[in-house]
Amino acid sequence: MIEIENLSKSFTLHNQGGAVIPVMAGAHLRVARGECVALTGASGAGKSTLMRMIWGNYLADAGAIRVGDLDLAQASPREIIALRREVLGYVSQFLRVVPRVPTLRVVAEPLLSLGAGEAEAEARARDLLAMLNIPERLWALSPTTFSGGEQQRVNIARGFAHPYPALLLDEPTASLDATNREVVLALIEEAKTRGAAIVGIFHDEAARARVCDRKVDVTGFSPQARRGAA
Numbered sequence: 001m002i003e004i005e006n007l008s009k010s011f012t013l014h015n016q017g018g019a020v021i022p023v024m025a026g027a028h029l030r031v032a033r034g035e036c037v038a039l040t041g042a043s044g045a046g047k048s049t050l051m052r053m054i055w056g057n058y059l060a061d062a063g064a065i066r067v068g069d070l071d072l073a074q075a076s077p078r079e080i081i082a083l084r085r086e087v088l089g090y091v092s093q094f095l096r097v098v099p100r101v102p103t104l105r106v107v108a109e110p111l112l113s114l115g116a117g118e119a120e121a122e123a124r125a126r127d128l129l130a131m132l133n134i135p136e137r138l139w140a141l142s143p144t145t146f147s148g149g150e151q152q153r154v155n156i157a158r159g160f161a162h163p164y165p166a167l168l169l170d171e172p173t174a175s176l177d178a179t180n181r182e183v184v185l186a187l188i189e190e191a192k193t194r195g196a197a198i199v200g201i202f203h204d205e206a207a208r209a210r211v212c213d214r215k216v217d218v219t220g221f222s223p224q225a226r227r228g229a230a
Helices: 047-055 077-086 103-112 118-131 148-159 178-193 205-211 223-229
Strands: 002-013 019-031 036-040 062-067 088-091 166-170 197-201 214-217
Touching: 002 047, 019 047, 019 197, 019 223, 036 047, 047 062, 047 088, 047 166, 047 197, 077 088, 088 148, 103 118, 103 148, 118 148, 148 178, 178 197, 178 205
Parallel strands: 036 197, 036 214, 088 166, 166 197
Antiparallel strands: 002 019, 002 062
């Protein structure tokens, strides 16, 4: 479902004389349907960079990033937007929404964008918000006014509203209490059962051991590691 082949990426520091920083070379990764793969490695190893490349925010220098039938390394902006709407979900650490939009609408929006009816979309949003212990009195308010933990749970609810065939999860259990952490892990397990291919960053080792099928150390994708292996 998610396939990365011979992927390379570098960054050019235009404010530092055009210095080029190579961060990834010859990376390979395959994630099957129903599989959860954890990206590991020290801070700065490239975990977030790889996630952003799969999401389509960073352009690859070389190689392929296929999610389903689409190669994001060659895709148009229109194709990437369609992929995000229908196929690839992303639960980031930070909630980014239009101010003043009610929380219920924020969570229902992925379903509404796919043509679901208002009643169906809002019912799913209500179920998820209740499951994640967001008080009903807050559902009519914008989540931009919420605490960090509440915003994180709204972000998770939004990310699981539609049954995406592929998911990117960036620290989905970070800073959650035990009750909400259990809800999130159950949602991940449910997504795996229905066949979602998942790539995630999990610093919560117990969570990683429970839901992830294997770990991939992205340090091995660095140009230095490739030279050492050669």
